[in-house]
Amino acid sequence: MNFKKQVSVIHFGLILIISSCTSKSNNSTQLASEFSFGIIADCQFSDYPANGTREYAMSDDKLEECVTHLNTMDLEYTIHVGDFIDRNYESFDVVVPIYNKLKMPKYHVLGNHDFVVPGDKRSNVYKKMGMPSRYYEFKIKDWRFVVLDGNDISFHASNEGSKDYQFAENYYKTNKINSPKWNGAVGESQKNWLISVLENATKNQEKVILFCHFPVFPENVHNLWNADELVEIIENYDCVKAYINGHNHEGNFGYKKGVHYLTMKGMVETKETAYGIITLTDKYIQIAGYGREGNKKLQIK
Numbered sequence: 261m262n263f264k265k266q267v268s269v270i271h272f273g274l275i276l277i278i279s280s281c282t283s284k285s286n287n288s289t290q291l292a293s294e295f296s297f298g299i300i301a302d303c304q305f306s307d308y309p310a311n312g313t314r315e316y317a318m319s320d321d322k323l324e325e326c327v328t329h330l331n332t333m334d335l336e337y338t339i340h341v342g343d344f345i346d347r348n349y350e351s352f353d354v355v356v357p358i359y360n361k362l363k364m365p366k367y368h369v370l371g372n373h374d375f376v377v378p379g380d381k382r383s384n385v386y387k388k389m390g391m392p393s394r395y396y397e398f399k400i401k402d403w404r405f406v407v408l409d410g411n412d413i414s415f416h417a418s419n420e421g422s423k424d425y426q427f428a429e430n431y432y433k434t435n436k437i438n439s440p441k442w443n444g445a446v447g448e449s450q451k452n453w454l455i456s457v458l459e460n461a462t463k464n465q466e467k468v469i470l471f472c473h474f475p476v477f478p479e480n481v482h483n484l485w486n487a488d489e490l491v492e493i494i495e496n497y498d499c500v501k502a503y504i505n506g507h508n509h510e511g512n513f514g515y516k517k518g519v520h521y522l523t524m525k526g527m528v529e530t531k532e533t534a535y536g537i538i539t540l541t542d543k544y545i546q547i548a549g550y551g552r553e554g555n556k557k558l559q560i561k
């Protein structure tokens with residue numbers, strides 16, 4: 261509305277000034293290029309008693325509360341970065357319907373615990389979670405988001421004795437991997453796919469965020485078996501601004517050559533929840549943390 265200040269004299273002599281309704285004065289308005297998304301790590305639900313500080317059976321309630329909160333926010337999407345369940349295929353039947361209450365696009369990353377299900381169900385896990393494939397990418401405004409599968413070569417995502425399992429055994433041995441057996445690696449064809457995505461993103465002048473369940477930097481016991489190979493690829497492309505993961509429930513952070521490496525704290529850990537909302541601007545990646553997750557403002561280089 262555009263009417264100027266209006267002065268009206270009311271019958272008992274007071275002058276009432278009605279301010280004009282200029283609607284462009286809201287300083288909290290986001291710029292057109294800015295947007296936010298929700299992020300959750302390691303919900304790790306199962307109907308099992310707590311083990312140490314891992315409160316598996318509380319995660320359905322924590323997720324429900326988180327989803328209710330995220331639904332009140334203006335978010336382009338929400339992503340869960342792996343270990344949606346702790347064990348048992350039936351655990352998905354508890355948490356998938358809760359996650360599906362999100363009123364925005366929702367994404368998943370595969371974690372190692374998502375494969376703690378009977379052998380004949382393993383190949384179906386990504387479908388059960390509603391994922392288009394085990395690794396994929398999507399775009400919002402001038403940002404490209406790449407979802408990696410760090411269980412590509414692993415002991416847990418394949419069945420003992422199978423070709424994939426033998427491949428993992430051979431890979432682990434011949435590459436003299438020090439990282440524990442419960443981590444995994446990104447395989448050759450997925451690496452080539454990642455390179456082609458980053459080539460295209462560079463051509464299209466997009467900024468890129470990678471998601472994976474496993475960290476790659478700083479050096480940590482939770483890192484991908486081939487973390488160094490991933491970091492080398494990442495550092496070849498200026499378009500990559502951040503790598504975001506779960507798996508290490510304590511959370512972590514590192515910065516190297518223009519890339520922020522962010523480990524989100526695990527929701528399953530302790531009785532208190534943990535999740536975040538990430539806002540992307542032209543200059544910053546801002547994390548608003550809830551529960552045990554902290555706030556961060558990371559400058560984009």
Ligand SMILES: [Zn+2]
Binds near residue numbers: 342343373506
């Ligand atoms: Zn994990």
